[in-house]
Amino acid sequence: MIHQFNKKRTWVKKVKGIFPTLTYPSHTSIITGQYPAVHGIVNNTKLQPRRQSPDWFWYRKDIQSMPLYDIAKEKGLTTAAFLWPVTAGSKIDYNLAEIFPNRIWTNQVLVSLKASSPLFLYEMNKKYGKLRHGIKQPWLDDFVTACAVDTIKNKKPDLTLIHLVDMDSMRHRYGVRSPQAKEALHRLDKRVAKIIQVTKDTGTYPQTDFVILGDHYQINVDKMIHLNMLFAQQGLLHPLG
Template sequence: MKRLTDHLIVISFDCLSSKDMPTLQQLPNFRRLLDGAAICNNVTPIYPSVTYPCHTSIITGNYPSRHRIVRNTLIQPGKQSPDWYWQRKYIQGTTLYDEAKKQKMNTGALLWPVTAKAKIDYHIPEVFANRSWHSQVAVSLLNGSFFYTIDMNRRFGKLRKGIKQPWLDDFVTAATVHTIKSKRPDLLLVHLVDIDYQRHEHGFLGDESFAALQRQDERLGKIMRAMDESGIMNDSTIIALGDHSALDVTHVIKMNAFLLESGLIHTDIQGKVKGWKAFCKSNDGSAYLYVKDQKDKPTMDRLGALLHSLMQNPNNGLERVYTGTEAAELGADGEAAFMIEAREGFYFTEEVAGEPIVEITQSEIVSGKHCKAVHGYSPSKPDYSTVFIAKGNGIIPGQVIESMNLVDEGPTFARLLGLDLGETDGRVLEEIIND
């Protein structure tokens, strides 16, 4: 297959929404990128629309039911902070960077989710210290490119404050600029999280979210200037994209508290889960309900009856209940007994203690216990799409894509690099390809 670009730079702006496009059109560096670019302002995310499944769909071209990154975190009932799907080993099937390495391309990835211990040349994965005896630098070193990570932290480590934003994105941007100038990678995947962080903390709109968009514009400008200064711009394709949108919330649904009341979860005297027949795994705006043994018909019946009862009252916050089979048809996890969707204004947590439905207080938002805006909802929610902007070699200038799916991005990236992801759920966006 013909290769259409020497360098593919993909920048994911986490939580960049279609509703942000009017703002992007006023920001100088996004305006420069948008001028002559192929654009879609109606990209349908996957279900559940959370970061790790989304980013895996982007680089595989498949829905979560196929690549198996079906949630952000593992099922670990009772664990205060569940481990995430950090490592490449969890992905079923091939990825864009795997296929690039097979063709001996130089690859880079900075904080791209689900890449820990992947075969990537210049690599700092998104992984954080989740044990009291771990340090952030150590887990990065063990899961990424050892000497590259040391070099980036030596050069730019002063910019970061652990994994806090906006400092982490400043570090990632500096590392991206250096990597473009010194390594000139064939494929570079960059994940910037500032917008998502601010919206969780402060809500979808407001000064903090706008300030984050402005900072991302400045970071985009630094990356494009690095491409100019390194002399690769005319031989490159640059992609800016979002993975999902977000919605403001006012109430929390603690499904595990309902399961505790129903006798499907058991806790010890400290309130820690010590046994369960059914358990809720939150995707914020949606959730999976898992049954330890789906052949346990009494548990399945009791869980089904509970959900039916909760659906009768809109104040419980449930909008839709799917069976596991229906979830799989939507591209989600068919191994769940049920998948549930929250009404707008509600989201799910995995808390077991307390009242099952609670109104979020400002003090809980400030303390980080609860969020002010979340994602994870069904793509069918109104005004919930994201964006795709492509410019450079292999791209027809000025093309407008009326609508597309997140899974279309991976096959399109593969086409630009002359690679093949095999049979995928997504399609190549042939309408923007200039070969």
């Protein structure tokens, strides 16, 4: 992938993550330039102890700082986003928001339509929905890449945000240096190559700045400590109310 770029590039070998080094706080820091204490996205999920599946910080309204895509919009620029965290309900022109149903009375189609640009989502799903198997990986990243390539080619947005999750999913499931994670890295390389190529095909490559990064790293986990289990065993945990 890197060899596709000319000599005008910067390679940063070490980055200090924000705290907490979770996907949603990290992505929001990337897009606002602020720490979680300022932008307000302090976790992936909201604090909802009574709910078995708490809501995530899916919606733009939860961000307390100005994200880059809003600044671009104010300047009259066109924006697009593909599964970029915390963009549901935003004013992004072409938005496929990252969200999933966590209530028994809803489904993926309904929550995605509400959170995204509905006509754009319908158009992309009609064209490339056959690539998906729900929200499972690696098929979801294939769908996202196809949608991003199509949008860059036909809509030519000034700012495009793309969140590819295949490798992160495989690392969580099989381990950081597992064969599955390495295979996902090769798939990621090919997807990024497609995105770069479409800018060359449309003649926008010389004017395009590519920022390729990860939101955090991770290490393998062999054991987990659930303090609530210990508290319950010791009779120290009681239901609220």
